[in-house]
Amino acid sequence: MYMPIIGTLGYIVSPDGRQTLLVHRNARTADQHYGKYNGLGGKMEADEDVVACMRREIWEEAGLTCVELQLRGTINWTGFGPNGENWLGFIFLITVFSGIPRLINEEGELGWHAVDTLATLPMWEGDRLFLPLVFDGDPRPFHGYMPYAGGQPLSWSYSRL
Numbered sequence: 001m002y003m004p005i006i007g008t009l010g011y012i013v014s015p016d017g018r019q020t021l022l023v024h025r026n027a028r029t030a031d032q033h034y035g036k037y038n039g040l041g042g043k044m045e046a047d048e049d050v051v052a053c054m055r056r057e058i059w060e061e062a063g064l065t066c067v068e069l070q071l072r073g074t075i076n077w078t079g080f081g082p083n084g085e086n087w088l089g090f091i092f093l094i095t096v097f098s099g100i101p102r103l104i105n106e107e108g109e110l111g112w113h114a115v116d117t118l119a120t121l122p123m124w125e126g127d128r129l130f131l132p133l134v135f136d137g138d139p140r141p142f143h144g145y146m147p148y149a150g151g152q153p154l155s156w157s158y159s160r161l
Contacts, residue, residue, distance in 0.1 A: 004076070004086040008054040009041040011072075011134055012064065012094040012101070019112040020135075021062060021101055022121070026108040032082050037113070037121040041089075050090040058094060061105050068096035072134045073142035073158070077126070080148045091134055126153040133158070 012021040023040060025033040040061045044053040055066045070093045077087040101110055113121065115135050119128055126146050133142045144158035 002086065004078075004088040006044040006050070006053075006088050006090075007042055008044065008050055008057055008090050008092060009039045010054050010058055010066075010069075010092040010094050011039045012058065012062065012097055013115075014112060018114060018116075020115055020118070021110060022113050023061065023105065023110050024108045027104075027106060031107065033107075033124075035122055037118075037123050038127070039091075041092075054090070054092050054094075058097070061107070062099075062101045062110060064094075064097045064099040064101055066094050066097055069094050071141050073130070073144060075130060075144045075146055078145075078147045079154075084148075091130070093134060124153075126156065129153065129156040130158070 014020070021040070022037045025031050025036050025038060028034065041054065041057045044050060048056065051069065054069060058064050058066050071090060072093050073091045075089045075091065077089060080087050103110060118131055126148065129146065130142070130144060138160065140160040142158045142160050144156065146156050147154045
């Protein structure tokens with residue numbers, strides 16, 4: 001039986017659309033994401049839907065209120081992480097927000113990064129495969145499958161409707 005962890009992952013876009021807010025996961029050496037740059041997000045709680053989860057995670061991690069969000073896609077990550085968990089992720093683009101982002105949170109440092117240079121940052125190899133779809137402007141959400149083993153993606157496939 002397939003029983004994934006459900007989570008959200010959000011990419012907050014600057015008002016000019018050229019940058020996105022990322023966390024550099026450098027606060028805890030035992031973190032499976034240590035040293036990598038990532039969007040903001042986390043596990044969904046039992047009493048919320050995915051939009052409520054995304055809003056809560058952005059508030060907790062960055063101190064920002066999401067005003068406008070777009071679901072950019074979903075990804076089925078099987079075998080992800082040190083214990084080989086299965087994750088079903090909902091990927092959002094936050095295009096309008098209020099507040100001033102924190103500079104740091106319990107996971108690491110937050111900072112704005114140019115969308116067109118994201119591939120140069122240390123990140124999960126799988127993120128390099130789906131991030132172009134998050135920012136490409138195609139209005140159709142993507143729905144992907146990315147199995148992992150040993151911390152590396154084995155393959156990547158997706159469809160758009």
